[in-house]
Amino acid sequence: MQSKMQSKMQSKMQSKITKSYDSVAEIFNAMRNKKLSLNDLIEYPGFLKLLPSVKNKIVLDIGCGTGVMIKELIKRGAKKVIGTDSSKGMLICSENNLKSEIIKKKVELFVDDISKTKLKTKFDLITCSLVLDNVVDFKSAVKNISKLLNKNGIFIFSVPLGFGYVLKFKRNKEGIKVPCGYESNFFDTKKVTDNWDGHKVDFIVRPVSVYINEFAKNGFYLEEYSEPKPIKGAIKKKPKIIHFCNIPFCVIMRFRKL
Numbered sequence: 059m060q061s062k063m064q065s066k067m068q069s070k071m072q073s074k075i076t077k078s079y080d081s082v083a084e085i086f087n088a089m090r091n092k093k094l095s096l097n098d099l100i101e102y103p104g105f106l107k108l109l110p111s112v113k114n115k116i117v118l119d120i121g122c123g124t125g126v127m128i129k130e131l132i133k134r135g136a137k138k139v140i141g142t143d144s145s146k147g148m149l150i151c152s153e154n155n156l157k158s159e160i161i162k163k164k165v166e167l168f169v170d171d172i173s174k175t176k177l178k179t180k181f182d183l184i185t186c187s188l189v190l191d192n193v194v195d196f197k198s199a200v201k202n203i204s205k206l207l208n209k210n211g212i213f214i215f216s217v218p219l220g221f222g223y224v225l226k227f228k229r230n231k232e233g234i235k236v237p238c239g240y241e242s243n244f245f246d247t248k249k250v251t252d253n254w255d256g257h258k259v260d261f262i263v264r265p266v267s268v269y270i271n272e273f274a275k276n277g278f279y280l281e282e283y284s285e286p287k288p289i290k291g292a293i294k295k296k297p298k299i300i301h302f303c304n305i306p307f308c309v310i311m312r313f314r315k316l
């Protein structure tokens with residue numbers, strides 16, 4: 059059981075993260091549109107490889123951000139997609155990006171924090187791309203994900219490993235950043251702060267075991283796990299991500315609720 063003090067601190071941290079996304083929403087939207095982010099060059103293509111058929115399914119996308127995954131799910135034949143996000147600013151971008159799908163009633167969007175979700179419906183498939191490292195009360199989030207899934211339902215998520223905060227980097231002769239030492243260690247759960255065009259966004263970097271063990275405790279079976287590499291042509295488009303050919307940027311896991 060969490061103490062009142064702990065849950066107050068977690069709520070405060072989570073609302074700071076939500077406010078950060080409200081203020082970076084346009085920047086994030088522009089970044090995804092350029093298709094040159096780590097999401098586009100590594101994570102998203104890897105995520106889609108683990109995605110089962112969505113044909114005629116009603117899917118929940120948690121932390122839908124600007125709606126990239128929702129668009130893909132509809133393109134692949136989902137009957138309907140419910141997108142939720144704790145940031146209103148991100149959902150406004152989604153609304154703008156998904157106007158025609160919303161009019162056709164194929165998409166519904168709600169402000170919702172997964173660690174305190176108000177959703178009552180159950181789903182056969184839930185997606186969650188690069189979100190759980192922004193979720194402060196991760197244990198409550200996993201409990202809620204379990205409640206939102208039907209028996210045998212699937213939950214797929216991706217999460218960065220945070221090696222950028224573990225390793226120190228220096229530039230080589232070609233100007234490419236290469237690892238040269240350690241900032242911290244991989245094994246601790248830690249809060250880190252990223253800077254996106256002058257806006258600070260907090261993340262909680264957790265070792266992979268924390269994710270796997272929490273889902274296992276809540277009755278999930280790990281069906282497939284991957285550490286995606288940059289897609290073909292990625293390094294040419296963005297040379298500075300070359301170290302992600304040697305160390306993983308993120309992991310993707312597909313769990314089934316037993």
Ligand SMILES: C[S@@+](CC[C@H](N)C(=O)[O-])C[C@H]1O[C@@H](n2cnc3c(N)ncnc32)[C@H](O)[C@@H]1O
Pocket residue numbers: 072075076079090097120121122123124125126127142143144145148170171172173186187188189192193194
């Ligand atoms: C890195 S963005 C990823 C957005 C989108 N999934 C994508 O792949 O483009 C993380 C998103 O998670 C949302 N988020 C953070 N904490 C959340 C929470 N507790 N519940 C729901 N969404 C959350 C943020 O507002 C943000 O839109």
